[in-house]
Amino acid sequence: MNRFAELLDRLAYEPGRTNKLRLITRYFHEVGDPDRGYALAALTGALSFKHAKPALIRDLIAARTDPVLFGLSYDYVGDLSETVALMWPKAAMAAHNNPPPLTLTEVVTTLRTLGKTELPRQLERWLDELDETGRWALLKLVTGALRIGISARLAKTAAAALGDKDPHEIELIWPGLSPPYLDLFAWLEGRAEKPVNRDPAPFRPVMLAHAIEETDFAALDPADYIAEWKWDGIRVQAVAGRDERGHIAVRLYSRTGEDITGSFPDLVPSLRLPGAIDGELLILREGRVQSFNVLQQRLNRKVVSPKLIKDFPIHLRAYDLLGDDENDLRELPFVERRERLETFIGKLDDPRIDLSPTVPFASWEALTAARADPASAGAGEDADAIEGVMLKRRDAPYLPGRPKGQWWKWKRDPHIIDAVLMYAQRGHGKRSSYYSDYTFGVWTEGETGDELVPVGKAYFGFTDDELLQIDRFVRRNTTEKFGPVRHVVHEGDKGLVLEVAFEGLQRSPRHKSGVAMRFPRISRLRWDKPPREADRLETLEKMLKADESLPTIKVAASAKGH
């Protein structure tokens, strides 16, 4: 348990992805079975036991500390588990002749079978036995709130690195594995064959596209490619398969292989035929595709209420077929898979699932025109939910990852405005000595004439060299400091204009400006432009009107609003 606690502790502070990977891989390397398997389960969220309620932890500490001291401590620390872990009184050393140290395996296996009434006593015994970090990790584990910024994907990637394997391979077999993953580690360490995935509806590593540049077209022949709209939804893999008893099992996977079936139970009955569809999740109302802002209401929900399902009806737009019943189609060229897909969707004949239409074009000029105006190129009223076009080679097999030259994405030009840098904040990790987070604003009419109102924050998009330039500018033009935040000069003729690119706009009562940007990033530094020539709020408001497909965004605001 101590070694696991040490890992969690270190991960909680480490900002860098590669360093996190190193720490986890090192752990898998140093720690034996079955502890490391349960650690992998904890990091991927695969452990299942009834979590302890905070009230129980509170009772435990109340029984052995002074309430005033606990109150003052909790106030200072701000986190219940951490406060309890730190101030838990040392046991009166009742332990005789050094019992073996508590292991993660013991904790996990005990919790799985422990009755509710036995939990408090058991927790007490463990807390007595562990040190500060151990107690902290234990409490995080039993309350089910690890929150250390590790995704399941990252943990699997770290495991893959143990045996120099591609994380995709683990994703592929993952649904058939269970803690403590003895067979997985045996394979990774070269001691056994690769475990076979007996999952009736397994995930297949997804194929991704490269962003196309103007200069790429010269080398491409339009005749080799099929074009489709790029829908602004969520990439999903919808898999249905027969289990041992012949029942259909259905699973929805995110592009990283995360099982998201629980978030979209309303789509499950539609997937009646065994097969694996690659497609996009969208919200459709009266046959019309809604904007991403609307779809967002269905994401990261703990409870999927009937009302949510009714108000945000889910839809699958299919663009590829990876498996048809027992047959793996991934080796086939795209044109053939597309034909199979059309037949498959026809057989399904379900209102919740349809085909992603192709965009006919004869030359790059024709495609450019279609991309610029999807509405008149066949997308009709759904044009607002289109992000651009996809180009897929007719002869491309379905390859995992981002293979060169097979699939291209050609996004519509992003929105661009010129804004003025207002505040700068230090970054994290590698960037902690740089002012790399920027708040920028546009002009609006204030009580005493024109003033800047903040409209967004961006912390990427610039090159390393540009970062150095901005950092230098910030340090030389600071007007005030508030902790890590610097106010940077922003007047009509003094200041820095940033060209900001973004994907969309949303009304937001939480922002002073009333608008929030999606995916903003710094696209250029406009040293040449005086701040007074930067854009005005009215420009954004015009863009917003053009962006809004339906006035449903109010739901977003009130759902979050406090």
Added chain:
Amino acid sequence: MHGSRLRQWLRRAFTPPGRRSLAETASPRMTGEYRGTGAYMTTMRPQDILLPVAAGLCCKPGGFHIDPVRPVERAVITHGHSDHARAGHGAVLATQETLDMMRLRYGENFAGSTQVIRYGEEIRLGDVSVKFHPAGHVLGSAQIAVTCKDTCIVASGDYKDAHDPTCTPFELVPCDVFITEATFGLPVFRHGNASDEVKKLLASVALFPERAHLVGAYSLGKAQRVIALLRQAGYDEPIYLHGAMETITHYYQSRGIELGELRPVTGVKKAALAGTITLAPPSATSDLWTRRFPDPVTAFASGWMRVRARARQRGVELPLVISDHADWDGLTATIAATGAGEIWVTHGQEDALVHWCRGRGLRAQPLDLVGYGDEEESETPLADEAEA
């Protein structure tokens, strides 16, 4: 005059009755509180011996202040940290090490005159006698026992009861009134074993040999302790120092403290710093200066690192819980062991410690002293662009 009156009124108006400072309870009309305790009838009341005033802790019968925060005629100083040892006093009484450190920091003319006192030595000042005892905080740090007639008050300054290879260990001094610090006066602060924290640092150096490890540590005391602990753990590579660390660290070496091979980091090539450890003042570990290091891991050695939010706030990646103050267990054990019936609690989390003392039947109050805190807070911030 008017301003200070106003301040006094404000303080009275906003201090809850339970927290009235000693300065106020000492007024002649308010002595009833102490009349009940027979022992004090014949001796002096403690607040007649030591009293908090704006300049610091004032000993009227002895004619001096302890660790004054403003220039005074005669100052008795516990240790060299800049919030306790300031320049500009008439005469200063302190240990040799404390005086040397003040000289190094403020220059030759930091005081009108100085007088050295050794641990265990007793000196008569006015109507009181003053004796110095090791405080275990940093090199040369002392607790000051002030005795007047039969009453002994120990002003402990900052202290710790934990192992430290760079200074004389803390000595317990029985007394009637114990003045304790409360920097880590909450039961969540338990510092554990400092050598375990150093092991954590060494494990990280082993795991990331291509990165530099930057350890933020106060330049007086903490830095040298970390170096000494690294050496005890068997680390014998050269250790690099930020420029601001050099003077005090070399002074420690000149006092016979073994720190192994130390090198200034200035001028060393970036690539050569991979896999090395550099000690720097905490304020330097998050600034431009860090760009000379290859992908640095930022560590910080401090008791505050026990609390995650504090570590995260500072952007620390490798918190090391190493403190030069006593932790909660240390504070409470020391208070109990002094046998003092009355405890004055100063700088830090007074409330919790006062509550604990009262629960044990000890008379306890917070002492209204201002101007003490982390040494770092009084350090001059590093010039922003200078080291780019």
